[in-house]
Amino acid sequence: MVSKKVVVTNKTGLHARPASNLVAFCKNYNSKIFLSNGEKKVSAASIIHVLTLGVKTGTELEVIAEGEDEATAVEDVVKFIAKLED
Numbered sequence: 898m899v900s901k902k903v904v905v906t907n908k909t910g911l912h913a914r915p916a917s918n919l920v921a922f923c924k925n926y927n928s929k930i931f932l933s934n935g936e937k938k939v940s941a942a943s944i945i946h947v948l949t950l951g952v953k954t955g956t957e958l959e960v961i962a963e964g965e966d967e968a969t970a971v972e973d974v975v976k977f978i979a980k981l982e983d
Contacts, residue, residue: 899971900961907981911952913944915981920944922977928964930974935959941974 907915923930923941930941934956939946941960952958958978962970 898963899967903975916947926970928962928967928970931961933959
């Protein structure tokens with residue numbers, strides 16, 4: 898298991914469009930990827946689960962991956978979240 902934290906800087910947080918893009922991006926990896934906001938941990942492969950986190954601007958997320966490409970997955974997902982646009 899590998900994890901890394903990232904702060905969401907997108908001015909509208911993870912609403913439907915960026916959350917959908919994130920879920921699609923995460924499906925490119927063989928590892929299971931999770932997002933945690935400290936209170937709740939959800940699968941990054943489910944748009945519904947990601948939206949239930951209620952991520953707003955300034956929220957610190959922990960990206961967690963378990964599997965054969967976990968290190969690459971975490972680094973890439975953290976970069977993806979850091980570059981999210983509205």
